[in-house]
Amino acid sequence: MKLVIAGGGFGGLRLARKLNNKKGIEVLLVDRFNYHQFQPLFYQVATAGLDASNISFPLRKVFQKSKNVRLRLADIKSVDAENKKLITDTGEIPYDKLVIATGAGTNFFGNKELETYAFSMKSTVEALQIRHRLMENFERATIEQDPLEVERLMNIVVVGGGPTGVELSGAIAEMRNYVLPKDYPELDFSKMKIYLLEGSGKVLGTMSEKSSDQALKYLHRLGVTVVTNYLVASYNGKTLTNKVGSSIETATVLWAAGIKGHVPEGITKVEPVRGNRLPVNELNLLKPYDDIYAIGDVAAMVTTEYPNGHPQVAPVAIQMADNLANNLLAQLSGAEQKTFRYRDKGAMATVGRNLAVVDVPKPKLHFAGFLAWLVWMALHLMLILGVKNRLFVFLNWLYNYVTYDQSLRLIFREFHREDETVPV
Amino acid sequence: MKLVIAGGGFGGLRLARKLNNKKGIEVLLVDRFNYHQFQPLFYQVATAGLDASNISFPLRKVFQKSKNVRLRLADIKSVDAENKKLITDTGEIPYDKLVIATGAGTNFFGNKELETYAFSMKSTVEALQIRHRLMENFERATIEQDPLEVERLMNIVVVGGGPTGVELSGAIAEMRNYVLPKDYPELDFSKMKIYLLEGSGKVLGTMSEKSSDQALKYLHRLGVTVVTNYLVASYNGKTLTNKVGSSIETATVLWAAGIKGHVPEGITKVEPVRGNRLPVNELNLLKPYDDIYAIGDVAAMVTTEYPNGHPQVAPVAIQMADNLANNLLAQLSGAEQKTFRYRDKGAMATVGRNLAVVDVPKPKLHFAGFLAWLVWMALHLMLILGVKNRLFVFLNWLYNYVTYDQSLRLIFREFHREDETVPV
Numbered sequence: 001m002k003l004v005i006a007g008g009g010f011g012g013l014r015l016a017r018k019l020n021n022k023k024g025i026e027v028l029l030v031d032r033f034n035y036h037q038f039q040p041l042f043y044q045v046a047t048a049g050l051d052a053s054n055i056s057f058p059l060r061k062v063f064q065k066s067k068n069v070r071l072r073l074a075d076i077k078s079v080d081a082e083n084k085k086l087i088t089d090t091g092e093i094p095y096d097k098l099v100i101a102t103g104a105g106t107n108f109f110g111n112k113e114l115e116t117y118a119f120s121m122k123s124t125v126e127a128l129q130i131r132h133r134l135m136e137n138f139e140r141a142t143i144e145q146d147p148l149e150v151e152r153l154m155n156i157v158v159v160g161g162g163p164t165g166v167e168l169s170g171a172i173a174e175m176r177n178y179v180l181p182k183d184y185p186e187l188d189f190s191k192m193k194i195y196l197l198e199g200s201g202k203v204l205g206t207m208s209e210k211s212s213d214q215a216l217k218y219l220h221r222l223g224v225t226v227v228t229n230y231l232v233a234s235y236n237g238k239t240l241t242n243k244v245g246s247s248i249e250t251a252t253v254l255w256a257a258g259i260k261g262h263v264p265e266g267i268t269k270v271e272p273v274r275g276n277r278l279p280v281n282e283l284n285l286l287k288p289y290d291d292i293y294a295i296g297d298v299a300a301m302v303t304t305e306y307p308n309g310h311p312q313v314a315p316v317a318i319q320m321a322d323n324l325a326n327n328l329l330a331q332l333s334g335a336e337q338k339t340f341r342y343r344d345k346g347a348m349a350t351v352g353r354n355l356a357v358v359d360v361p362k363p364k365l366h367f368a369g370f371l372a373w374l375v376w377m378a379l380h381l382m383l384i385l386g387v388k389n390r391l392f393v394f395l396n397w398l399y400n401y402v403t404y405d406q407s408l409r410l411i412f413r414e415f416h417r418e419d420e421t422v423p424v
Numbered sequence: 425m426k427l428v429i430a431g432g433g434f435g436g437l438r439l440a441r442k443l444n445n446k447k448g449i450e451v452l453l454v455d456r457f458n459y460h461q462f463q464p465l466f467y468q469v470a471t472a473g474l475d476a477s478n479i480s481f482p483l484r485k486v487f488q489k490s491k492n493v494r495l496r497l498a499d500i501k502s503v504d505a506e507n508k509k510l511i512t513d514t515g516e517i518p519y520d521k522l523v524i525a526t527g528a529g530t531n532f533f534g535n536k537e538l539e540t541y542a543f544s545m546k547s548t549v550e551a552l553q554i555r556h557r558l559m560e561n562f563e564r565a566t567i568e569q570d571p572l573e574v575e576r577l578m579n580i581v582v583v584g585g586g587p588t589g590v591e592l593s594g595a596i597a598e599m600r601n602y603v604l605p606k607d608y609p610e611l612d613f614s615k616m617k618i619y620l621l622e623g624s625g626k627v628l629g630t631m632s633e634k635s636s637d638q639a640l641k642y643l644h645r646l647g648v649t650v651v652t653n654y655l656v657a658s659y660n661g662k663t664l665t666n667k668v669g670s671s672i673e674t675a676t677v678l679w680a681a682g683i684k685g686h687v688p689e690g691i692t693k694v695e696p697v698r699g700n701r702l703p704v705n706e707l708n709l710l711k712p713y714d715d716i717y718a719i720g721d722v723a724a725m726v727t728t729e730y731p732n733g734h735p736q737v738a739p740v741a742i743q744m745a746d747n748l749a750n751n752l753l754a755q756l757s758g759a760e761q762k763t764f765r766y767r768d769k770g771a772m773a774t775v776g777r778n779l780a781v782v783d784v785p786k787p788k789l790h791f792a793g794f795l796a797w798l799v800w801m802a803l804h805l806m807l808i809l810g811v812k813n814r815l816f817v818f819l820n821w822l823y824n825y826v827t828y829d830q831s832l833r834l835i836f837r838e839f840h841r842e843d844e845t846v847p848v
Binding site for chain 2: 033034035051052053056058060061064065070072073090091124125128135136139140142143182183184186386388391392395399405407408409410411412413
């Protein structure tokens with residue numbers, strides 16, 4: 001059986017690893033990057049705490065010794081379900097069975113202006129772009145004469161109070177508190193404002209009430225201006241306004257307010273559901289197709305417990321991959337397939353040094369502060385692929401912790417040449 | 425006195441550090457990057473052995489506690505010597521004295537075709553571009569049907585048999601010998617050719633006869649095809665031809681065959697000499713100007729011992745910076761200035777693991793092999809700025825040595841989208 005996996009994120013990579021060196025199944029893993037991205041730490045790449053390479057793992061290295069898993073670097077364009085082919089920018093790939101594990105991208109909810117001017121952070125490359133922009137803005141501020149423009153260059157707005165927005169705004173606040181004033185003695189950082197804007201009534205809305213409250217306290221402690229019930233109306237690259245007409249002057253809007261499934265074209269027999277996700281049954285099969293599956297962020301498996309599909313987080317993708325791998329092998333051996341059941345191990349978010357919140361569902365408990373922060377770090381270290389990456393992340397964290405210094409404040413592109421293509 | 429230093433390379437940065445916190449002198453260091461680049465290890469960034477950040481050091485960090493050194497991120501456009509101003513893309517900078525430490529860039533000797541299609545490696549960003557190109561070529565080769573095109577994608581040509589060309593071709597050969605066949609089982613690496621083309625009769629022409637011979641032996645051992653007396657005539661992105669009409673099929677030409685001084689416009693009273701360098705007197709003064717100095721690769725100080733100027737290497741730039749710093753302070757205190765005298769401590773080049781050559785002038789000796797390789801590593805580690813960078817370079821080297829694996833085979837850009845601007 002020739003299995004094609006579209007996407008090398010948490011779900012796709014896990015599935016390929018589970019099927020590695022299994023008999024009777026040929027696997028082709030397709031991704032537009034040649035490395036697996038560890039999404040949970042994008043915000044630390046953006047804020048100069050980690051190197052992009054620390055959270056990236058070459059896919060070919062994972063399968064160097066594999067007998068049945070091959071790689072293809074390609075942009076996925078569409079599915080030709082009729083002829084059982086995946087269409088990519090580097091050619092057509094025939095399949096017997098296809099697994100769509102393409103994840104989710106940023107959702108600007110149709111606002112073209114935001115799409116043009118706001119930054120999203122759904123890839124390592126985008127995280128690097130944010131880092132470069134942050135650094136360049138301060139450089140520009142040092143030579144800017146107009147006080148309003150200086151304010152704009154220094155102010156940073158993060159939209160979306162989920163884990164990504166909380167972690168990103170917290171990390172930027174720590175840069176402002178510890179590093180930036182030393183780097184830029186010319187600038188008055190008491191004037192720099194960091195906003196976290198959330199559309200609903202609270203941050204970390206998917207976590208417990210206690211964790212949400214605690215995270216808000218931590219954000220205040222770090223000096224983040226949190227505004228809830230804020231609904232962004234427009235942003236022209238300079239001024240952000242909300243639905244009731246109040247405005248914020250900023251050159252930098254980081255958008256973490258929504259995601260939507262990356263659904264390839266050609267899936268004509270199925271209508272995507274909320275969040276542009278593909279509805280799958282409890283075997284992750286994309287009915288009425290009998291040879292196309294979907295797992296992870298792009299899949300929506302509606303159950304009584306999860307009427308809107310499961311949360312779009314790594315553990316769901318990984319567990320779906322595990323279950324699907326077993327089912328594919330069961331098909332080959334004629335054994336019975338098992339329906340998916342999510343084991344929720346909890347949620348966590350970190351706001352800053354020594355500041356994190358953890359919710360555990362069974363037994364129901366939550367804790368916060370230094371211990372939560374240690375747990376957060378230990379878990380993320382364990383999940384990172386590769387001994388070397390783990391060591392380098394740990395050393396970077398240790399360095400940052402001891403020195404209060406995110407040391408990777410490097411702009412790896414030609415400055416002031418945005419008009420030219422610098423394909424790094 | 426307001427001193428403006430144009431360029432934060434070995435010379436410019438050293439000068440600013442020497443004048444750090446000295447009374448009576450205000451220093452502004454101008455560079456187009458916000459970090460100091462450790463040029464000698466560009467080739468290891470290009471061949472995925474080191475991270476770009478490992479050899480880059482944020483300039484602002486160096487001068488965080490400085491009372492008199494400020495930074496400016498700017499592209500240097502020209503000098504308005506009449507009005508004592510340095511003109512940059514982010515404004516005009518007035519100076520009392522100016523030091524031109526802009527270094528040297530790639531010299532394609534007027535060949536526009538080569539400039540378009542060949543890669544140069546004179547910045548960290550360019551080193552990353554080479555890395556990305558190498559990785560992408562192999563990805564493309566895995567799906568290419570035409571055998572000639574596969575050959576082109578796999579063959580690599582390095583032009584220029586100086587230290588950079590030798591080190592680069594040696595490192596690529598090691599990738600081919602140890603890493604690439606594991607990553608790309610689809611490809612036949614016995615067909616991959618690595619050429620080192622040199623216009624003169626031998627490689628490492630500036631080093632001793634013994635070191636030159638030994639380096640050649642090492643290159644052969646690694647499987648590099650060295651061709652001397654090879655004069656490149658043309659390259660159209662696919663086929664490289666030489667002056668006598670023989671040709672090599674390759675998609676990748678890495679150009680390390682010449683450099684030329686980065687002379688800003690506006691220096692009208694002085695004619696650049698060979699290699700586009702600015703002729704300076706033994707105080708590094710750019711006569712007839714009495715307020716403009718030049719140091720490092722862009723300067724040519726003609727002496728009886730060095731009739732063509734000093735070698736364009738880091739130690740010359742550093743020693744010129746030291747001498748000029750002392751002279752500038754002497755001017756302030758009314759002490760006597762000293763003429764520059766170069767203390768040549770020798771030269772070295774590394775070809776591969778355990779393979780290096782070292783020349784020491786006094787006492788005249790040269791050695792090669794494992795010991796030379798250890799000396800090379802120790803010296804480079806010492807010269808890298810920053811304890812953290814030193815540690816991370818060391819750990820990367822240790823990792824590469826133990827595993828035979830340059831682990832940073834990551835393409836940090838959107839693949840197959842060269843037409844789009846991806847300003848990373």
